[in-house]
Amino acid sequence: MSGDLLIKNVRPYAGDLVNIVVRDGEIAEIGQELTAGPEVDVLDGAGAIVLPGFVDMHTHLREPGREDTETIETGSAAAALGGYTAVFAMANTDPVADTAVITDYVWRRGQEVGLVDVHPVGAVTVGLAGKQLAEMGAMAAGAGKVRVFSDDGKCVDDPLLMRRALEYAKGLDVLIAQHAEEPRLTVGAIAHEGSVASRLGLAGWPRAAEESIVARDALLARDAGARVHICHASTEGTVELLTWARGQGIAITAEVTPHHLLLDDTRLHTYDPVNKVNPPLREDRDRQALRRALADGIVDCVATDHAPHAAQDKCCEFANARPGMLGLQTALSIVVETMVRPGLLDWRGVAKVMSERPAQITGLPDQGRPIAVGEPANLALIDPDAEWTVESGSLASLSENSPFDGMTLPAVVVATVLRGGVTNNGGKVRSPR
Numbered sequence: 149m150s151g152d153l154l155i156k157n158v159r160p161y162a163g164d165l166v167n168i169v170v171r172d173g174e175i176a177e178i179g180q181e182l183t184a185g186p187e188v189d190v191l192d193g194a195g196a197i198v199l200p201g202f203v204d205m206h207t208h209l210r211e212p213g214r215e216d217t218e219t220i221e222t223g224s225a226a227a228a229l230g231g232y233t234a235v236f237a238m239a240n241t242d243p244v245a246d247t248a249v250i251t252d253y254v255w256r257r258g259q260e261v262g263l264v265d266v267h268p269v270g271a272v273t274v275g276l277a278g279k280q281l282a283e284m285g286a287m288a289a290g291a292g293k294v295r296v297f298s299d300d301g302k303c304v305d306d307p308l309l310m311r312r313a314l315e316y317a318k319g320l321d322v323l324i325a326q327h328a329e330e331p332r333l334t335v336g337a338i339a340h341e342g343s344v345a346s347r348l349g350l351a352g353w354p355r356a357a358e359e360s361i362v363a364r365d366a367l368l369a370r371d372a373g374a375r376v377h378i379c380h381a382s383t384e385g386t387v388e389l390l391t392w393a394r395g396q397g398i399a400i401t402a403e404v405t406p407h408h409l410l411l412d413d414t415r416l417h418t419y420d421p422v423n424k425v426n427p428p429l430r431e432d433r434d435r436q437a438l439r440r441a442l443a444d445g446i447v448d449c450v451a452t453d454h455a456p457h458a459a460q461d462k463c464c465e466f467a468n469a470r471p472g473m474l475g476l477q478t479a480l481s482i483v484v485e486t487m488v489r490p491g492l493l494d495w496r497g498v499a500k501v502m503s504e505r506p507a508q509i510t511g512l513p514d515q516g517r518p519i520a521v522g523e524p525a526n527l528a529l530i531d532p533d534a535e536w537t538v539e540s541g542s543l544a545s546l547s548e549n550s551p552f553d554g555m556t557l558p559a560v561v562v563a564t565v566l567r568g569g570v571t572n573n574g575g576k577v578r579s580p581r
């Protein structure tokens with residue numbers, strides 16, 4: 149636990165300028181005239197907006213197994229620079245995070261690094277093979293307290309197995325997060341099925357591959373009385389299905405990625421593999437529907453799907469490149485560009501989709517909390533007027549596959565605070581413990 153911290157000149161949710169005193173990791177005082185004793189560390193926000201620290205439900209940190217592309221340490225640094233105070237590390241590592249040994253390791257290593265809480269996601273099935281349920285109970289009971297399970301990267305496509313997984317999840321009060329992709333509809337698919345893919349000669353990934361699983365899982369969750377979460381929602385039809393399912397009282401939630409909010413498949417004409425991702429970049433009408441759905445709360449939150457890949461896996465032919473994009477350091481800026489600037493979300497709305505909803509959905513008691521006395525001091529400070537130009541080689545990630553490379557984006561995360569400790573100050577990350 150860190151000592152006292154005085155955060156000066158910040159505007160909670162873009163409101164009035166205040167000072168915040170943090171003591172023992174909690175917000176102890178908020179007011180206009182607060183001063184602090186000489187012992188106290190001072191962080192001057194210089195008028196920055198302050199929001200609750202962000203929570204990413206969907207991050208790939210690649211440790212164990214592909215430490216050449218990302219580690220818990222480098223991914224944590226990227227997260228802190230992006231304003232995150234908690235991330236969920238997906239289970240598609242090598243070995244797969246399908247036992248408590250691995251999930252506990254991920255949690256402990258994250259705590260050792262200490263820049264962000266790294267919550268392990270456990271695999272739903274052994275080895276992500278989709279045949280046999282993993283020991284969800286043991287992972288949930290371990291030191292890593294796994295509360296989200298996912299085979300992400302792959303879909304739990306067997307309906308009976310998914311039904312069983314949902315039944316167990318209900319009993320354990322944990323969440324299943326589904327990568328919604330009917331694999332029999334995406335054999336060989338590498339781009340959104342539409343006129344762009346036809347023109348470029350790329351095999352198409354139809355919307356129905358996602359939507360058929362969203363519909364199926366909504367019904368399975370209804371019958372099991374369980375909660376289900378849809379990873380990286382990417383189509384207009386998924387939004388319609390979510391609207392229907394919510395209307396039925398089904399406990400279904402969903403995330404959208406920054407790249408699906410900003411980009412569409414017209415970017416593929418260069419055949420640059422940096423634009424290859426699952427689910428694929430879709431069409432303008434999907435992107436518009438996703439933005440509206442996020443504004444309306446039909447899509448609950450933004451999740452990065454931060455997916456680092458080695459240069460050699462991203463510089464080959466489009467067909468052979470791995471899918472996935474970096475996201476942690478650019479997420480807030482993309483949300484400002486696509487949602488705040490067009491008037492779809494205000495800053496309270498940003499707090500909701502980047503922090504409050506993901507914390508609620510995943511059941512984190514100490515994240516996504518209001519900026520108020522007695523609450524944990526997990527905070528992101530943002531300069532809304534600054535702009536920056538993304539240089540993928542200068543990001544904290546070990547990989548460079550950012551589709552936003554070279555773009556000038558609005559809003560800069562100027563500091564991040566985790567339980568009263570400054571993890572990122574002016575774009576400099578605290579050295580890991």
Ligand SMILES: NC(=O)N[C@@H](CC(=O)O)C(=O)O
Pocket residue numbers: 208240300301302327424425426427453455456470471472473
């Ligand atoms: N999104 C991707 O294109 N790739 C992810 C897997 C995933 O999130 O499905 C990865 O692990 O690289």
Ligand SMILES: [Zn+2]
Pocket residue numbers: 300301302327379380426427
């Ligand atoms: Zn996925």
